[in-house]
Amino acid sequence: MYATIVELGRLDFNKVKYFSVKIEEKEHSEFMDFQLRMRNFHPTQLGELNTLIQEIGEKYGANPEQFRDERKADALPPETFQYFGLDDIEPENQYGLRLYCLRLNESVVILFNGDLKTTQKVDDCKNCKRHFQLANRITAKIDEAIRDRLIKPGHKDILGIEDFEFEI
């Protein structure tokens, strides 16, 4: 399967421009698939996550401390974040929504997919494991493409994405 980096229309804020990745044969990008799947089950937590994305984009820029490390990839929300809204009261849902991403610099973030995390270790989570693994596979490919100068992250842009396609 091949994938491309896509621009997320209107997610171009004062300080950050957000991108996503679209896998061929899939109707939506990974990020929009996340939005469409989560909006019915976890609307409040998704709203808080979207507010976080908007605030980082509009006011603060993508600083490393606002993201959590997920091996090679990153994720939102940051470690200390506690969701305010309660969509789920079951104890196994205490970890909340997790969105995997890749912060390339202060003004460029690629948003991937995610889900509700139900266990402390991601490898044990039936919801998040595949998204975590995919995010790390894509991150490795993007890192390689940057090293090979196929694409170049700049200020609120990634140069070369028009001709960049990668296998996952």
Added chain:
Amino acid sequence: MKKRIVEDTSVFFEVLGNTPQESKNYVTKSMEIVHEIMLLLKEKDMNQKKLAQKLGKTEAEVSKWLSGTHNFTVRTLTFIETAIGEEIIVTPHKVRNNALKYTTAIYRASVNEKKSILHKAEKYKIKSKSERFELSAA
């Protein structure tokens, strides 16, 4: 060169529009508080390490607090305020009172300045009269 793919994100904004205001305010406020602490640290020429030392905490712990979305208790904020020597959260009432005090002080200063100018002018006027008198007498 191929054309860039731009994806429609209206669902993102739709979700935001349907999110309870208190949830959005919670995220916004959490981030504002941390931003304020960061600004105050910069103003006071302090770093996270120094703050951690003053609070008797590890640098890693303080760094986690300043990740942008920590759910601070008033107790923790008070400790940080004391360590920095500045207020982080000021209530609107206090801001209004401070603004009133400031405006009053400015007004008083301007009145005093005016008085002093008038006083000087008065003195000049008297002097001018006497000079005229002296001139006419001569």
